[in-house]
Amino acid sequence: xxxxxxxxxxxxxxxxxxxxxxxxxxxxxxxxxxxxxxxxxxxxxxxxxxxxxxxxxxxxxxxxxxxxxxxxxxxxxxxxxxxxxxxxxxxxxxxxxxxxxxxxxxxxxxxxxxxxxxxxxxxxxxxxxxxxxxxxxxxxxxxxxxxxxxxxxxxxxxxxxxxxxxxxxxxxxxxxxxxxxxxxxxxxxxxxxxxxxxxxxxxxxxxxxxxxxxxxxxxxxxxxxxxxxxxxxxxxxxxxxxxxxxxxxxxxxxxxxxxxxxxxxxxxxxx
Numbered sequence: 001x002x003x004x005x006x007x008x009x010x011x012x013x014x015x016x017x018x019x020x021x022x023x024x025x026x027x028x029x030x031x032x033x034x035x036x037x038x039x040x041x042x043x044x045x046x047x048x049x050x051x052x053x054x055x056x057x058x059x060x061x062x063x064x065x066x067x068x069x070x071x072x073x074x075x076x077x078x079x080x081x082x083x084x085x086x087x088x089x090x091x092x093x094x095x096x097x098x099x100x101x102x103x104x105x106x107x108x109x110x111x112x113x114x115x116x117x118x119x120x121x122x123x124x125x126x127x128x129x130x131x132x133x134x135x136x137x138x139x140x141x142x143x144x145x146x147x148x149x150x151x152x153x154x155x156x157x158x159x160x161x162x163x164x165x166x167x168x169x170x171x172x173x174x175x176x177x178x179x180x181x182x183x184x185x186x187x188x189x190x191x192x193x194x195x196x197x198x199x200x201x202x203x204x205x206x207x208x209x210x211x212x213x214x215x216x217x218x219x220x221x222x223x224x225x226x227x228x229x230x231x232x233x234x235x236x237x238x239x240x241x242x243x244x245x246x247x248x249x250x251x252x253x254x255x256x257x258x259x260x261x262x263x264x265x266x267x268x269x270x271x
Contacts (some may be wrong), residue, residue, distance in 0.1 A: 043198045053211040054197065061217050062192075064233040064253070066184045067146050069177035071156050071227050082123070093156060095123065095174045102168035108133065114140050118159070122172060128159045138163050143218070144176050150218040151177075151231060152250060153261040177229070188233065188254045190217075196235040196251040203258060205249060207241060214238040220250060220259050234259060 047054050074089045084103070088096045103121060106113040111130055118125040128142035129150045143150035144157035151157040161172040193215045200206050215238075219231035233253040240246050250259040 043194055043201065046201060047197075047206070050206070050208045052201075052206050052208065055211065055213055061190060063187045063189055064217070065182045065187050066222065066233075067180055067182055067219060067231045068184075068228060069146070069180040069231070071229070072176040072178045079123070082121070085121070093175055096171065097122075097174070098171045099169065102164060102166070102170040105163050105167045105169050108135060108163075108167060114161070117169060118142065118161070121169075122159060122161075123174065124176070125159075127176070146177075146180050146219050146231060147182070149216075152218050152220045152234060152236065152259075154221050154229070156229070190233055190253045191235070191251075191256050193235060193237075195256065196237055196253070199251055199256055199258060200237060200249050205258075206239060209242040211240045212237060213240050213246075217253065220252070220261075 044054065071093050073092045074087075074095045075092075076087055076089050079087050079095075082097070084100050085097045086100065088098070090096060103117065105117055111133070114130060114133070118128060118130075122128070127145055129145050130140065131143050131150065132141045134140070140161050142159035142161075143152060143154075144159070145151070156175045157177055159172060159174045159176075161169050163169045196215065197206070197212060206212075214236075216236050218234055218236055220234040221229050222232040223230035232255075235251045235253045237249045237251065238246060239249065250261070251257070252259055
């Protein structure tokens with residue numbers, strides 16, 4: 001055996017192996033550096049990279065409590081009479097009011113008209129906040145408020161008004177809670193609204209070339225019993241897509257979980 005030749009081959013093999021191992025180490029080092037840089041990248045920088053605009057929307061709430069309430073029971077005999085209206089109660093918890101003479105609403109595009117109508121014609125109308133206007137279906141949906149903040153998509157905290165071809169309201173349907181109380185001793189620290197945006201970004205729910213136009217705080221159902229429910233503080237994030245379409249996302253403001261509402265049953269589902 002030619003040991004000199006064998007020795008030379010071993011030297012070459014070990015040299016190649018060393019180069020290979022060094023290249024593997026170098027690649028792993030570079031990858032780790034890139035991951036570290038990515039981890040240090042702020043949510044603002046990541047949004048900017050995806051051309052996702054984030055308008056300056058002040059919402060400085062940092063602490064809130066859970067709230068509980070009882071489903072309101074309507075009794076026709078106990079309802080305060082209102083001019084031009086006939087009341088009907090379904091399942092004790094839904095009030096249906098029909099106008100003997102439809103009430104002119106004015107321009108549908110002017111939401112102040114709807115606000116004025118509700119304040120003047122709906123039982124406890126000031127405790128409801130406009131959420132959506134469906135021009136095609138000729139309906140407007142309002143959410144009942146807790147501490148001046150809406151309860152999102154709860155079938156027991158809704159007001160829906162209906163109008164005809166002449167933009168005249170002919171009826172409304174109403175549900176609500178009563179005895180709403182902040183009866184929890186502990187005040188919860190809320191996730192910053194930027195964190196809610198980051199949660200949506202991490203789940204790839206924020207599309208490129210979109211704009212976050214609004215972030216506001218409300219409540220969603222956390223615990224639902226037969227007559228009583230508990231509500232958790234919840235961030236609502238409104239996003240306008242490139243084609244003008246608007247989408248709403250909801251994030252539990254304490255736990256950071258995304259809440260998806262089943263719009264048909266109006267029951268929240270946490271992810």
